[in-house]
Amino acid sequence: MSEYEEADYRDFVHADYAKVIDARRPTLSVVSMVLNDLPYQCEILRLPLSSDSRNIDMIMVVESLLE
Secondary structure, three states: OOOOOOHHHHHHHHHHHHHHHHHOOOEEEEEEEEEOOEEEEEEEEEEEEOOOOOOOOEEEEEEEEOO
């Protein structure tokens, strides 16, 4: 996440990942925001994954742009 230039987007992604870890289940959200002065809307599916069946150490993300 440190590579995201937009601080607001970086904070959003960090908070969304934290929700997935806390919930310990997939989450689906619809996001509307402005990035680089352009409107942006998408659906984001985040899937928590674990290499040891206990700790979530990966999150698979599927993002679909909405028009």
